[in-house]
Amino acid sequence: MILLNDISQTVLIILSIGLLISTLEYLKKVQIFSPNGLLSWNVMQLKWTKQDEKSFFKPLFKLFSAPGLAALFIIRCLLIIGLLFFPLQSTTGWVLISLLGVSLLVASLVTYYGSDGSDQMSMLIIITLILCNLPAFTTGKLRDIGIWFIGLQACLSYTVAGIAKLVSAEWRSGTAIKDVFSTKTYGSKKASLLLQKYPSANRFLCWNVIIMETIFPLCLILPWQYAIVFLIWGFIFHFFTALIMGLNSFFWAFMATYPAIYFINHQMPWHLF
Template structure:
């Protein structure tokens, strides 16, 4: 069994929990890949018909049946369980995470519709860990570079999301969260009623999200106790988006980047004050 003193290992373990849940969710909904399903390969292969990659990717196409993908998802679950017992720094641990990366890349060819930012963050982390821990070639410095890449991508994601919201009239008018929460797709009846009862909460929530997301990269430059404010905010934000909006996979994918933010903050040669 591995010990969670290593930051990279901690990133991987948090991510693994989310990937395990997400993969089990795909197994539960495997009928979406059936011949009569929403992402049936009979239809989805048309997406690749005009592409030169078709010949290159042909060997993978046999996998995209309902049974092929079921097998792929079960293997992915086993790989994730294996990563609990074999550290990333071991050769076997690296083989396991490489196979995990292959399984994620393969399934991404058919889940173009339906995947979200958490799936992209998960793939981004897994591929970075594979590249930065290649046995025999990767150095400790490369492992650090990998953590920097993961942390900077997390900061970019929050910052871009914040700036895009600041540029939106609906977010600035404090109506965006009320409107999103009132949908059945991403909202809830209780949240809608709460925001109708306390209209001031709309303004607080919209501006809170816009300001904190935009300023999130400050967590790299502030002294650690102040940087923690951003990470605690992020934890609370993702917890509530999981609770109210059902975005459970975002919680794990983004929490997995937080150890990397801790690492960068502690590597910074200077802080703002």
């Protein structure tokens, strides 16, 4: 039976929802890996030009057909469901999450194009949980280190995104969000028209994202009643990027890091004031 009073377990449960959705999405689009698909292995294998790389990964190459990857995705779904029944700290739970990690690493060889920051955050969390929960070798201290790593990576991601926007003239001038929303790839016709009508809303949104992302790590050191403002902002931000931009997997991958941020905040021996 799993309990949500454990931070690592809570991180894993939230992430699992996103991973299950993302894996089912890949299953739906598995034809992209077929011989005539965008990520056909006939073409993707050209990335491995060196002989030593080819011989190292060769045992996996048979897997990179549409049926092979469909089987991998189905197994991954079963592993995720299995993790709902076995705690991370149990041997079975650890074996399940390790196999899940292996499936993510193997698939990453063929999804070189098309993967995004949420896939990387998911992989980062899963590998950390595997390493920090190895039965018989793990200690409470190591689990804490793993949670710190996840929380710090989350804060780093927001700050880097914020600084990158701050140095961008398009973001500073307050046109970036309108321009992104105007694309069919990441935008929405309604949102685009709305922002064209209200340029001040566009400027407000751009600066809101720049400022909140840049100072996001303050949530680690502010007293909890103030720190939670950042997490509520993050929740709303990711919800709307899922709603307007279709970035659904980012929501789950980044929400999964919030229990780690909560943990770090509560472990801080001092706060800013």
